[in-house]
Amino acid sequence: MNSNEILDREFLEIRAKILEVAAALDRIERADGDVSTDPRMKLIADAIEVIAGEHSDPIRAEKIQLLFSRAYDEQWRTEFSIASRF
Amino acid sequence: MYYIDPHLHMVSRTTDDYETLAKMGCVAISEPAFWAGFDRGSGESFRDYFRQLTEVEPKRAAQYGIQHFTWLCINAKEAENVELSREVLKIIPEFLDCPNVLGIGEIGLNKNTKNEAIIFQEHMELAIAHQQQVLIHTPHLEDKYQGTRMILDMLGEHSIDRSRVLVDHVEEHTVGPVLEAGYWAGMTLYPVTKCTPSRAVDIIERHGAERLCVNSAGDWGPSKPTAVPDLVLEMRRRGHKESLIKKVVYDNPRDFFRQSKNFNLENPAER
Numbered sequence: 381m382n383s384n385e386i387l388d389r390e391f392l393e394i395r396a397k398i399l400e401v402a403a404a405l406d407r408i409e410r411a412d413g414d415v416s417t418d419p420r421m422k423l424i425a426d427a428i429e430v431i432a433g434e435h436s437d438p439i440r441a442e443k444i445q446l447l448f449s450r451a452y453d454e455q456w457r458t459e460f461s462i463a464s465r466f
Numbered sequence: 467m468y469y470i471d472p473h474l475h476m477v478s479r480t481t482d483d484y485e486t487l488a489k490m491g492c493v494a495i496s497e498p499a500f501w502a503g504f505d506r507g508s509g510e511s512f513r514d515y516f517r518q519l520t521e522v523e524p525k526r527a528a529q530y531g532i533q534h535f536t537w538l539c540i541n542a543k544e545a546e547n548v549e550l551s552r553e554v555l556k557i558i559p560e561f562l563d564c565p566n567v568l569g570i571g572e573i574g575l576n577k578n579t580k581n582e583a584i585i586f587q588e589h590m591e592l593a594i595a596h597q598q599q600v601l602i603h604t605p606h607l608e609d610k611y612q613g614t615r616m617i618l619d620m621l622g623e624h625s626i627d628r629s630r631v632l633v634d635h636v637e638e639h640t641v642g643p644v645l646e647a648g649y650w651a652g653m654t655l656y657p658v659t660k661c662t663p664s665r666a667v668d669i670i671e672r673h674g675a676e677r678l679c680v681n682s683a684g685d686w687g688p689s690k691p692t693a694v695p696d697l698v699l700e701m702r703r704r705g706h707k708e709s710l711i712k713k714v715v716y717d718n719p720r721d722f723f724r725q726s727k728n729f730n731l732e733n734p735a736e737r
Contacts (some may be wrong), residue, residue, distance in 0.1 A: 439638075
């Protein structure tokens with residue numbers, strides 16, 4: 381499939397998914413309380429920026445996965461006092 | 467199209483699901499040992515569970531022409547209890563010669579803790595001592611990247627043949643390191659928390675189909691045991707060749723499993 385064919389196929393799905401995100405954010409804002417300092421709101425905002433940004437390589441999904449991931453520490457064995465087995 | 471679901475927890479599913487799977491072309495299932503939704507109180511609970519996996523489920527599946535294979539372990543969540551885990555590790559060898567056992571699994575990490583890492587290593591030593599294949603669970607959501615990297619660190623210390631290890635539940639950010647290290651990778655089709663069929667096909671298009679399998683991981687939670695046919699449909703809609711689709715949903719799991727002496731898949735075309 382070429383990019384035009386994919387866009388034809390995906391356009392309404394993308395539109396619907398963006399509306400779902402927008403409506404969910406509206407729902408949060410409409411409700412009682414304040415989550416503006418909740419770190420998850422910052423993650424959502426950063427993820428939206430990744431979607432909207434320019435990319436030389438199309439790896440938006442991978443970037444968003446990493447955004448929502450805990451960091452990997454190469455020194456984890458030291459923290460756990462677990463020696464290499466071999 | 468005939469297909470194999472390489473990761474499906476049928477102890478949590480109804481007999482109606484077996485019937486539906488058979489109607490959709492499923493000819494074989496592999497069922498890794500996993501968490502029951504509650505922590506079990508003793509090693510003997512696991513002995514009963516292993517009997518269910520090696521005696522009861524194969525019969526239930528056979529009623530619908532589906533071959534049932536299984537993997538044994540204490541799952542990553544209950545591995546937090548080191549004493550219980552070591553009880554279970556002693557029981558596992560009693561079952562390794564059962565005719566449907568393919569290896570040790572699904573071992574792995576859940577919250578990436580020290581105890582989970584200790585028991586993961588002890589499972590690996592058991593697998594190597596008994597020349598077993600290994601199926602590995604990677605953590606959920608925000609813990610997946612860190613946990614997958616820790617698992618790859620630990621696997622790299624062992625002398626096991628990498629072609630006999632499958633690292634499961636990979637997504638966009640973990641599939642590359644797993645395949646590049648020479649292991650098999652599994653993608654799980656879950657409605658919300660893992661891959662959708664569309665994203666799984668994207669991953670196949672980006673990384674190729676070598677050593678890549680796809681499964682439903684249907685269990686007692688939100689999951690769809692017939693998710694693999696959803697991926698088949700998505701690949702067809704994108705115009706992929708039938709030979710490529712068959713490679714992903716049938717040839718690849720068959721080729722990974724056939725390294726186990728107990729994998730005796732009947733050719734569905736010759737039945």
